[in-house]
Amino acid sequence: MNPISLFFLAMAMSTDAFAAALGKGASLHNPRLSEALRTGLIFGVIEAITPVIGWSIGQVASQYVERWDHWIAFTLLLVLGLHMIYNGLQHDDESVEKPSQHSFLILAVTAFATSIDALAVGVGLAFIDVNIWVAAASIGLATTVMVTIGVMLGRVLGNAVGKRAEMIGGVVLMLVGAAILYEHLTV
Template sequence: MNPISLFFLAMAMSTDAFAAAIGKGSSLHKPRFSEALRTGLIFGVIEAITPVVGWGIGQAAVRYVENWDHWIAFGLLLALGLHMIYNGLKHEDEAEEKASQHSFLILAVTAFATSIDAMAVGVGLAFVDVNILVAAAAIGMATCVMVTVGVMLGRVLGAVVGKRAEIAGGVVLMLVGAAILYEHLTAV
């Protein structure tokens, strides 16, 4: 995977966490940078671990699907991208209860929920030539930065930008999947 694709993958993987961070930031009264950074670090670490777990699962299956690996990576990223776009477009009818403070457990559960797609991406990355540690570090750092910024912007921007960020992330994931497919098909 080339560095540009890796950059866009890392950014796409962090957009759902960014959307969640905007929600977390909007539920706090004037969030401090220390709270935003703490939230970013929790999300970043979890988001970096999950693609490695997925990659390990994918490595176990790679010898069985080697001839179709690029199509599997494309299909996974396409499905995840479409799911993110769907979530970004659907309307939330029920009002969410605002938290008075964010505990580690609540942040960790939220971070894990937003990183499930990173685990699936990790499975897809097992089928392409990529250094998983570099990819995971890029995803974790991008998530840390975007979540920190998201918490700080949350109070000002609210849920509107969060939904748009999730839609943009879905589009980028689909483009990364198309780039993987294109790279493989043109290399043959």
């Protein structure tokens, strides 16, 4: 995977966490940078671990599907991208009471929920030539930065931008999948 595709993959993987961080930041009164960094690190570490787990699962299966690997990666990224767009289009009609602070457990559960797509992407990455450690570190770093920024911007921007960010992330995922397919079909 070329560095540009890796950059866009990392950014796409962090958009759902960014959307969640906007909500977390919006639910706090004047969040401090230390709270934003704490939240970013929790999300970033979890988001970096999940593609490695997915990649490990994909490595076991890769020998059986080597001829179809690029199609599998493309399909996974396409489905995940469409799912992110679908989630971004959903209306949130429920009113949730805002917490006064975020516990580690709540942040970890939220981070895990937003990293499920990174697990599936990790499976897809097992089928292409990519250094999973560089990809996972890139995803984790991008998520840490995006979540930290998201928490700080959350009180200003709120949920409207969060939904748009998730939809943009879905489109970027689909474009990364198309680039992978294109690279393999033109070789």
